[in-house]
Amino acid sequence: MPLRTATLPPGEPDPALVEKLAVVQQVCLGIVALIALTVFSSWIYPPFATYLPAFATRMSIPMALTVLLCALSLAISEPGNHLSLPRAARYIAAQAGILAVLILLESTFRLFPAVDTLLEADRAPGNTGGLPVHSPTAFVLLSLAMMLVNSSGAFLKRVADGLVPLMCLMTLVLLSENMFGAVGLLRLSADNMISPLILTCLVLLTWVVAMRQAAQGVWSIFVGAGIGSRIARGFAPVLLVIPFLIEVARTRFLLKDLVPEQYGAAILTSLAAGLSMVLLLVLVWRINSMEKEIHDLTLRDELTGLYNMRGFYLLGEQTLRLAQRAELPFSVLFIDLDGLKKINDDLGHNMGSSYLAETGEVVMACFRETDVKGRFGGDEFVVAGQFSMVGIELAASRLKSMAEQRNAAVTRKYPLSLSVGYVTLDHPSTESLKELVRRADEAMYREKRSKKVARA
Known part of the structure; x- marks a missing residue:
């Protein structure tokens, strides 16, 4: 849309x-x-x-x-x-x-x-x-x-x-x-x-x-910007033409005596009913597709295409319940883009937005389609999915490696640097998704502090 x-x-x-x-x-x-x-x-x-x-x-x-x-x-x-x-x-x-x-x-x-x-x-x-x-x-x-x-x-x-x-x-x-x-x-x-x-x-x-x-x-309504207007524009020509086509077919059938009158009426009535059902199916399909577009607009972050906080928690809770029901491990990974404030102050907010969009691309490339990937606003990203401890460690390593590859491919003043923290549930637990995100956030800040200590 x-x-x-x-x-x-x-x-x-x-x-x-x-x-x-x-x-x-x-x-x-x-x-x-x-x-x-x-x-x-x-x-x-x-x-x-x-x-x-x-x-x-x-x-x-x-x-x-x-x-x-x-x-x-x-x-x-x-x-x-x-x-x-x-x-x-x-x-x-x-x-x-x-x-x-x-x-x-x-x-x-x-x-x-x-x-x-x-x-x-x-x-x-x-x-x-x-x-x-x-x-x-x-x-x-x-x-x-x-x-x-x-x-x-x-x-x-x-x-x-x-x-x-x-x-x-x-x-x-x-x-x-x-x-x-x-x-x-x-x-x-x-x-x-x-x-x-x-x-x-x-x-x-x-x-x-x-x-x-x-x-x-x-x-x-016929020239409006809303869903109803778009549907009206699409179906109005069809609804105008169908009665004329049926009338032409009816008279042609009867005039040419191709079939007896009672059969011609029955056939055309059935065709009209069939066309009505087809129109209904197309209408429902169109409404559903537009509803999905609206759903995406309310649940996704416009800059990165990832889920926003509302979308992440909505789908992440479902993924967590499925993992708990199947007794599968579940992990949450928290990502922070390092130095975003410095990038914004030095290079401008447009450049900062490009760093955020690039981080979103890296996150999308490193994780599976079934994993729930979101941006919490600012410089924070989060991923939730069915990962074991080893699997989430490999995913975090892959994420950092891809960021380093992008830094090597392009010369820039500030490298794309990510701080990552993660937690894993590999045993039955009643922890909520918000609690797991909080613990992953704490783990990410521990890594960020260790980076600052190492640079000092």
Whole structure:
């Protein structure tokens, strides 16, 4: 788990993720603007349209203007941008909404034949029905959402929190309806389908509005730094896609008569149950892995990767009980990094930290994975495990030899010097781990004093 996000409250948006989404939003707005400008260019200069595929001109000029106004409003209202103009953005969004209302009224009542001719381009290929009213309705709702997004008032924020998901739902309905109609699913005709260009712009603009609102509203769970937010981001796409896949499979089975209807329903129901179980297993696995990361953060020393005092005693007590139950020898080894204060005073605390980290590496290399290795803060390290007296003596000797090898390999002002003390329980005893650590600490200080006497 990244340390950068681990310090953020779970409900707060992740700044790094929000920054990445801002780039995606700019790309989406750029695509929408390019589509609208292409439609304008083909209208102003008709020969230009001959170089474009047929679907690239399936948007009316009024709708292209609506789309362009929406993109412009979102572009100049981006939070954190020094060019942000929220009032102007709301005004432009209102103009887009008014234009969408006029298009909706004309599509419904067909008052002006000349305007109807312009709106014919909003049909999808093969649409022989009336002028589509879903797209202008969607853009009316979109313009309202755009005016409320990034609002400062508490009431308006709550309204936006309700309006944005409604907008997303409507866009999802239109997208699925047109996709199912395009492939002939559920025996839908092409009548009343909207232009692919309009649908593309609507999806992209809705995405941008949803991301803007998610950065500050109740939907911020999707961009948060906490475990729940990361799980939501991972499973939301899957949960959105599965119902559509099941519906496609169901209708295809029934339409093609591959299996009898009752068997097809049973098979798909079983598959849905199986997918739910798989999702549950993945969810539990993900939560457990994150819980382990949190567990490590609370029990481990950040500098060395060894257990901190709490982690050492938690696991060391278990190891001691196992050794006592199996009547095996158990040893505790206490290590002190010599001269850390002098290193900090002379070379700085960063160099002192590097000495501590190197000592942690030596401890990790000298002992088994099953041994409990910890740092008690400052310059003290401790190891507990199932060692006999001979085994712990060899381990202490190996520890000092490795420190000497590192000193020989690198020239430095202060050598890596360790004072070591250890105790062993090779007979049944009721001593606690804390008592063994205390006795090992005393043995370490006896060695440290003997070093000082020898130097004197």
